[in-house]
Amino acid sequence: MRKEIIKVGLLGMGTVGSGVLKILEMNREQVKNRAGAAIEVKKILVRDLHKKRPVNIDRQQLTTDPRDILHDPEIDVVVEVIGGTGDSRRYIEEALRHKKFVVTANKDLMATAGTDLLLLAREHNRNIYYEASVGGGIPLIRPLKHSLGANRIIRLLGIINGTTNYILTKMSMEKMEFETALAEAQARGFAEQDPSSDLEGKDAAYKLCILAMLAFNCHVRFEDIYVQGISGISKRDVFYAGELGFAIKLLAIGEEMEKGLALKVHPALIPLDHPLASVYYENNALFVVGNAVGETMFYGLGAGALPTGSSVVADLIDVARNINHQVENGVMETDFQAKSVVPIDELPSAFYLRLQAVDQPGVFARLATAFGDARVSLDMILQKRSVGGMAEIVLVTHAVEEKSFNLALETIKSSPVIKKINSVLRVIEK
Numbered sequence: 001m002r003k004e005i006i007k008v009g010l011l012g013m014g015t016v017g018s019g020v021l022k023i024l025e026m027n028r029e030q031v032k033n034r035a036g037a038a039i040e041v042k043k044i045l046v047r048d049l050h051k052k053r054p055v056n057i058d059r060q061q062l063t064t065d066p067r068d069i070l071h072d073p074e075i076d077v078v079v080e081v082i083g084g085t086g087d088s089r090r091y092i093e094e095a096l097r098h099k100k101f102v103v104t105a106n107k108d109l110m111a112t113a114g115t116d117l118l119l120l121a122r123e124h125n126r127n128i129y130y131e132a133s134v135g136g137g138i139p140l141i142r143p144l145k146h147s148l149g150a151n152r153i154i155r156l157l158g159i160i161n162g163t164t165n166y167i168l169t170k171m172s173m174e175k176m177e178f179e180t181a182l183a184e185a186q187a188r189g190f191a192e193q194d195p196s197s198d199l200e201g202k203d204a205a206y207k208l209c210i211l212a213m214l215a216f217n218c219h220v221r222f223e224d225i226y227v228q229g230i231s232g233i234s235k236r237d238v239f240y241a242g243e244l245g246f247a248i249k250l251l252a253i254g255e256e257m258e259k260g261l262a263l264k265v266h267p268a269l270i271p272l273d274h275p276l277a278s279v280y281y282e283n284n285a286l287f288v289v290g291n292a293v294g295e296t297m298f299y300g301l302g303a304g305a306l307p308t309g310s311s312v313v314a315d316l317i318d319v320a321r322n323i324n325h326q327v328e329n330g331v332m333e334t335d336f337q338a339k340s341v342v343p344i345d346e347l348p349s350a351f352y353l354r355l356q357a358v359d360q361p362g363v364f365a366r367l368a369t370a371f372g373d374a375r376v377s378l379d380m381i382l383q384k385r386s387v388g389g390m391a392e393i394v395l396v397t398h399a400v401e402e403k404s405f406n407l408a409l410e411t412i413k414s415s416p417v418i419k420k421i422n423s424v425l426r427v428i429e430k
């Protein structure tokens, strides 16, 4: 029987939960028309009943007992926006066992337990919707599942962490030091008080797990992804990258190659004319290459109450259509194939290297020999300046297997004329 009202239990009323409530209020009629039913939040789970809330609600709606939502037969759909992988997982499992649809914004949970949860949903003839888990307000999950479904996805290249992109933009545009840019990101609410998950690339890797699963139709574990963060990037590298015609970005990369999947998150120099180079500040973008569609790019705000709430409410509209018209969102993401992941040292990459050497004749020749012996060819080499008898040298290689570059680097490090390796970064070739 068609339902006039779809009843929602909201788990969490923080940034995202409040955004969901605001959108349901602000766009009530439009949401109702599109969903084909009114969407009504019946109960909201929080930890603290007395906390001041940014949205006007009837305090009777609040509860600290999850059973008020999970065991209420009137509630059709549970929206999980509490975060973490403990209570959130238990509540989602309980909701599915009680035949409720689930909407979540939780990337950590979907990356680490998504496959199990989706299988549980299928067992109970329900589904989990997780558009908000990657890219906040940018539609990414639906395009990968549906709109690009006719393609074999060849490559994903994404800026999917707003905090690091904000810091790198500030370092580039305003010549800020890393620490100053981080402090500003924290002051403006773009970085958490403990920003380690963002800075170390873990947050982007969780999101890459989810995107790669959908793009390459296989199960991807967090451990399969090579992860390197941005803490080692200096203002000097950002400056030299600019001089060489590149921007430095933290990239999440997934690629289906002949010998398997390449899955990695690391900072990289990207040519200034690549569309991702002009994704600035807290914005996110995903560049997707399909074998039929060619190159596409999705761009926008990757976090925040309303952008993330926008994705959650869109999922609620899908749930309502599913309940009333059996318009299924697809469970293809549980029919995964097994695919091998290529170890990082067997992947091809070009490299940027900045080092300090004794300013004397023959240094360039030694570098050239070390690279030549490892069959690494050089694209650009610059001697930047000489201070106190020390020269700063910046060079960029052509793409090689990483182990060949590492071999050359070991020889260079052991040379008495090389005083310091300042930085090594991967390069997306022009």
Ligand SMILES: NC(=O)c1ccc[n+]([C@@H]2O[C@H](COP(=O)([O-])OP(=O)(O)OC[C@H]3O[C@@H](n4cnc5c(N)ncnc54)[C@H](OP(=O)(O)O)[C@@H]3O)[C@@H](O)[C@H]2O)c1
Pocket: 011, 012, 013, 014, 015, 016, 017, 045, 046, 047, 048, 049, 051, 080, 081, 082, 083, 084, 087, 105, 106, 107, 108, 132, 133, 136, 302, 303, 304, 305, 308
């Ligand atoms: N913030 C963003 O822009 C954004 C973007 C994309 C995805 N996400 C994801 O969305 C989820 C929520 O993020 P958020 O930023 O909205 O978090 P948040 O502001 O910290 O809000 C969390 C909410 O959950 C409640 N809560 C937490 N643990 C609970 C527990 N064990 N039992 C009951 N209630 C609990 C809190 O209650 P109290 O209010 O009483 O403390 C709070 O209302 C996370 O998975 C996050 O990764 C967030």
